[in-house]
Amino acid sequence: PLTAERDADGGLHVGGVALSELAREHGTPLWVVDEADLRERCRTYRAGFPGVEVAYASKAWCTTAVLQLVDEEGLLVDVVSGGELHTALVAGVDPSRIVLHGNNKSLVELDRALEVGVGRIVVDSFEELDRLERLAAARDTIASVWLRITPGIDAHTHEYVRTGHDDSKFGFTLSLGLADRAVARARDLEHVEVVGLHAHIGSQIFGTDPFVANAEVMLDLLARWRDELGVTLAELNLGGGMGIRYTHEDHPVEVARYGEAVLHAVDERCRRRGLERPRLVVEPGRAIVGPSTLTLYEVGTIKVLPGLRTYVSVDGGMSDNIRPALYDAEHEVALANRLGADDPISTTVVGKHCESGDLVREHASLPADVAVGDLLAVAATGAYTESMASNYNRLPRPAAVLVRDGQVRTIIRRETLDDLVARDVPLR
Numbered sequence: 556p557l558t559a560e561r562d563a564d565g566g567l568h569v570g571g572v573a574l575s576e577l578a579r580e581h582g583t584p585l586w587v588v589d590e591a592d593l594r595e596r597c598r599t600y601r602a603g604f605p606g607v608e609v610a611y612a613s614k615a616w617c618t619t620a621v622l623q624l625v626d627e628e629g630l631l632v633d634v635v636s637g638g639e640l641h642t643a644l645v646a647g648v649d650p651s652r653i654v655l656h657g658n659n660k661s662l663v664e665l666d667r668a669l670e671v672g673v674g675r676i677v678v679d680s681f682e683e684l685d686r687l688e689r690l691a692a693a694r695d696t697i698a699s700v701w702l703r704i705t706p707g708i709d710a711h712t713h714e715y716v717r718t719g720h721d722d723s724k725f726g727f728t729l730s731l732g733l734a735d736r737a738v739a740r741a742r743d744l745e746h747v748e749v750v751g752l753h754a755h756i757g758s759q760i761f762g763t764d765p766f767v768a769n770a771e772v773m774l775d776l777l778a779r780w781r782d783e784l785g786v787t788l789a790e791l792n793l794g795g796g797m798g799i800r801y802t803h804e805d806h807p808v809e810v811a812r813y814g815e816a817v818l819h820a821v822d823e824r825c826r827r828r829g830l831e832r833p834r835l836v837v838e839p840g841r842a843i844v845g846p847s848t849l850t851l852y853e854v855g856t857i858k859v860l861p862g863l864r865t866y867v868s869v870d871g872g873m874s875d876n877i878r879p880a881l882y883d884a885e886h887e888v889a890l891a892n893r894l895g896a897d898d899p900i901s902t903t904v905v906g907k908h909c910e911s912g913d914l915v916r917e918h919a920s921l922p923a924d925v926a927v928g929d930l931l932a933v934a935a936t937g938a939y940t941e942s943m944a945s946n947y948n949r950l951p952r953p954a955a956v957l958v959r960d961g962q963v964r965t966i967i968r969r970e971t972l973d974d975l976v977a978r979d980v981p982l983r
């Protein structure tokens with residue numbers, strides 16, 4: 556899973572730069588983004604879905620430089636809050652190429668989206684249809700929306716990242732008739748135009764079957780609405796959710812196979828139901844940014860408990876990567892500054908936070924001579940790490956650098972101690 560390779564001296568390097576040099580220059584913890592890899596993933600995705608628009612789900616990593624990169628690669632940008640929208644605008648993304656999501660968008664967020672002219676708003680509830688009608692009327696404009704449908708598909712992934720099952724907080728539940736009521740309701744609105752549908756079934760999903768099932772359910776819905784209501788919708792967003800490889804045990808499908816399976820299902824269904832292929836959109840987040848980044852940590856202390864385990868503590872942890880604590884997620888860990896001894900030992904790599912659940916990896920195989928001052932690289936940390944980072948225990952959030960062909964650019968500066976107290980309002 557590491558996109559890094561080893562130098563002659565055994566140290567890992569990325570994009571033509573030794574990780575030990577990056578640690579010296581920029582400190583640790585540090586997110587290291589392989590720019591060529593990130594760009595390649597955008598291209599692979601677009602190539603795997605010919606004729607389909609790819610929207611980057613910016614929740615995975617919403618920082619200005621990353622949005623600029625994916626924008627340059629021709630992806631749309633999906634945002635779910637005023638903050639993500641602001642970041643996309645600061646990055647220079649054309650508003651018409653932005654999609655706004657969210658199950659509880661505020662009036663301010665919706666109004667801002669109308670003001671700047673985001674391309675599509677994904678409507679999640681009846682309340683929101685009414686809000687948009689009022690706001691769009693006040694601006695004398697028409698909101699182009701997709702209805703978010705909850706298709707009743709239970710993807711086999713972590714409970715916290717499933718979204719397509721009936722008992723979900725997102726969208727209009729198809730099986731309970733809410734989708735039908737939503738489209739009927741929208742027909743009465745003068746300032747809201749439903750141009751398509753959206754369905755996202757979850758995240759870190761392996762295999763193609765749930766995605767195929769999702770496409771079929773949605774096309775059947777389009778066909779039924781055409782037949783029963785005379786409503787023809789030309790756009791269909793099938794969501795994101797493609798699983799990536801975090802450890803050697805993960806075997807995700809290739810994007811091309813996933814694209815083939817979905818497009819084949821779409822065309823087959825369209826043929827059977829006499830539909831034209833709608834304008835399709837997919838919205839991956841993790842698969843775009845996840846694998847292109849690693850986190851670099853320095854080993855601080857090592858505690859050997861004979862017969863029990865060896866704890867290796869690093870200088871970050873759950874504040875820069877909550878995923879192991881939150882989802883029992885696993886990320887591959889490797890010694891980064893040298894090859895190390897041949898005989899590996901099983902260690903538990905932990906962070907520096909005041910919680911026993913502050914894991915980096917529970918069973919990390921590291922060279923037996925791993926020592927204080929060594930550097931560890933943790934793989935595939937581009938998605939949902941920085942974007943979910945906190946200042947727990949008042950740790951300053953790490954810096955991020957972009958590397959390519961031996962060149963290094965800081966894309967997020969390290970937080971300072973003063974940053975940590977900048978919003979505090981002291982009593983005296």
Ligand code: LLP
Pocket residue numbers: 612614615656716718755757758759794795796797838839840841842878882938939
């Ligand atoms: N579209 C919608 C509507 C979504 O809710 C999501 C992710 C995506 C697209 C992108 O899914 P992806 O391609 O990245 O799987 N924090 C969790 C993942 C949460 C996913 C939330 N929604 C994690 O660290 O695993």
